[in-house]
Amino acid sequence: SQQGEEDPQALSIQEGENATMNCSYKTSINNLQWYRQNSGRGLVHLILIRSNEREKHSGRLRVTLDTSKKSSSLLITASRAADTASYFCATDPNSGGYQKVTFGTGTKLQVIP
Amino acid sequence: NAGVMQNPRHLVRRRGQEARLRCSPMKGHSHVYWYRQLPEEGLKFMVYLQKENIIDESGMPKERFSAEFPKEGPSILRIQQVVRGDSAAYFCASSPPPSGDTQYFGPGTRLTVL
Numbered sequence: 001s002q003q004g005e006e007d008p009q010a011l012s013i014q015e016g017e018n019a020t021m022n023c024s025y026k027t028s029i030n031n032l033q034w035y036r037q038n039s040g041r042g043l044v045h046l047i048l049i050r051s052n053e054r055e056k057h058s059g060r061l062r063v064t065l066d067t068s069k070k071s072s073s074l075l076i077t078a079s080r081a082a083d084t085a086s087y088f089c090a091t092d093p094n095s096g097g098y099q100k101v102t103f104g105t106g107t108k109l110q111v112i113p
Numbered sequence: 114n115a116g117v118m119q120n121p122r123h124l125v126r127r128r129g130q131e132a133r134l135r136c137s138p139m140k141g142h143s144h145v146y147w148y149r150q151l152p153e154e155g156l157k158f159m160v161y162l163q164k165e166n167i168i169d170e171s172g173m174p175k176e177r178f179s180a181e182f183p184k185e186g187p188s189i190l191r192i193q194q195v196v197r198g199d200s201a202a203y204f205c206a207s208s209p210p211p212s213g214d215t216q217y218f219g220p221g222t223r224l225t226v227l
Binding site: 035040043044101106 | 216
């Protein structure tokens with residue numbers, strides 16, 4: 001089964017509103033990453049948060065990580081139409097000495113102008 | 114500094130044909146990962162390679178699929194005798210040594226099997 005599970009599966013908001021997406025995972029991790037995928041395109045790396053970090057910011061993005069609950073959230077503030085995309089969390093488990101990430105099924109975000 | 118390159122971007126094959134997907138990692142990156150994405154799903158890990166070595170192929174189907182990353186040239190994902198179920202987007206990612214935290218993704222190859 002998938003290591004990462006995003007919630008909600010789909011989200012539709014008005015431009016200017018904030019969007020929050022959640023990710024839950026099952027096993028212990030080294031780090032967790034969020035990616036964006038525009039329709040029919042490749043993935044763009046957004047932000048990485050390590051297991052010993054609780055919160056991280058990058059521009060309009062804010063990521064939190066709660067390792068006790070095995071969950072993370074991605075907040076996009078002041079959303080724009082260009083933020084319309086699918087968002088995936090990816091976890092890098094504590095194993096192997098290399099990065100074998102596992103992706104969730106994604107949250108489809110639609111920002112309505 | 115070009116990103117990860119994949120070609121072709123779109124590939125159409127008939128059942129039973131072979132599909133060859135190419136991935137050129139970013140300059141200086143010696144780690145390559147292949148993923149498959151079915152419609153409306155997340156990416157599923159297939160294989161992790163370093164130059165001339167397959168490190169982890171636990172996500173590769175046992176038959177018809179193979180991957181290589183030669184000393185010179187791109188990484189190749191090869192699918193023999195394709196079937197309709199192989200239709201998907203195949204993404205390659207690369208990371209720098211020793212095993213960087215961030216994987217950089219290519220634009221993907223969309224394979225359609227008729």
